[in-house]
Amino acid sequence: NETLFPYPLNYNQVDWSLHYPKRFGKDPLKLCLNTLEYPITYDDGVNAENSRSIVDFLDIGCGFGGLCFALSENYPDKYTFGMEIRGKVVNYVGEKIRALRNEGQANNVSVIRTNAMRHLPQYFRKNSLEKIFICFPDPHFKKKNYRRRIVNPGLLSEYAYLLKQNGRIYCITDVEELHNWHVLHLEKHKMFKRIQDVEQDSAAKLIWNSTEEGKKVERNKGSKFIIVCEKV
Ligand code: SAM
Incomplete structure (x- = not known):
């Protein structure tokens, strides 16, 4: 169902290495956006190192991600995360991240499909x-x-x-x-x-x-x- 998407039960189930793979020595081109096309599953199997707080800047309702990309460029040492409820829009931002990562950029920015009004404390400490x-x-x-x-x-x-x-x-x-x-x-x-x-x-x-x-x-x-x- 397009209107249903998974969410973590608590922040220990969030694997930040899926969102910022380069920082964790993983393949930066693999996308996990919590959409039908790029699903995520949440469970207790995440190691403590990968679920540690990493996000500095949060863009709530990021839409097509203009601010996320500007933050990523202007604050290279910070980790930016966009949250957006519309699946297709999230896919668009994700594909743009992938294209930029192909050029070695945008390793400090990620996006996810979620309802930010419901699930923030399940992602962040x-x-x-x-x-x-x-x-x-x-x-x-x-x-x-x-x-x-x-x-x-x-x-x-x-x-x-x-x-x-x-x-x-x-x-x-x-x-x-x-x-x-x-x-x-x-x-x-x-x-x-x-x-x-x-x-x-x-x-x-x-x-x-x-x-x-x-x-x-x-x-x-x-x-x-x-x-x-x-x-x-
Ligand atoms: N911030 C972007 C900008 O300035 O271009 C988008 C602005 S747009 C008017 C508002 C955005 O918030 C939409 O993309 C909408 O899908 C998203 N949104 C609305 N409610 C949301 C929620 N509960 N969780 C995540 N995103 C939400």
Whole structure:
């Protein structure tokens, strides 16, 4: 069933050597994306070394991966992971990773098909991520659908739990109403402090124009709204 895909029961079942094979001395061209075409299975057989935390940057709802590739290039020492729910889109990003790996690039970036609103704590450990990016998320305008927004009070607590001390969360949107929602909930949250000098943050510069959605807004001369917060 295209709508069902496996997920790990806990982070000990996640084998990071499937996602960053070069780092573990494995074949970098083999793809495991958790799609029908490139399946993954999860079980307890993963050795402890391979399930150790490795991801630094997480892009939630990464779409076609523009930001993931920009992060991979701009931060060669960091490991970037994109999560995306649409299988075909994940395959596209995976194929692009494979093409770049053929050229010896993109060994520090990977992508997976999952529902990030459900399964984050099954992939990542407490205090392990340096940055979380949420770029141009679906606005879910109707009040009854607010709970589907990727930024909401419950999920913000989860993001705070997974971020390192002083780790940062970045939210950008072209929908002012959604931005106001991001500001409201992030400013209210006890674990986050808003960063005022966003211009000083090099990753904030990247999210402005690296994602496919960001480029589209740019072409249409639309507005963009950004909030960056640090975990306290
Ligand atoms: N961040 C990309 C960009 O800026 O170009 C994509 C933005 S697009 C409007 C929102 C993306 O989030 C879509 O690709 C959608 O499939 C994905 N998405 C929505 N809900 C998700 C979820 N629960 N888990 C993972 N991805 C999700």
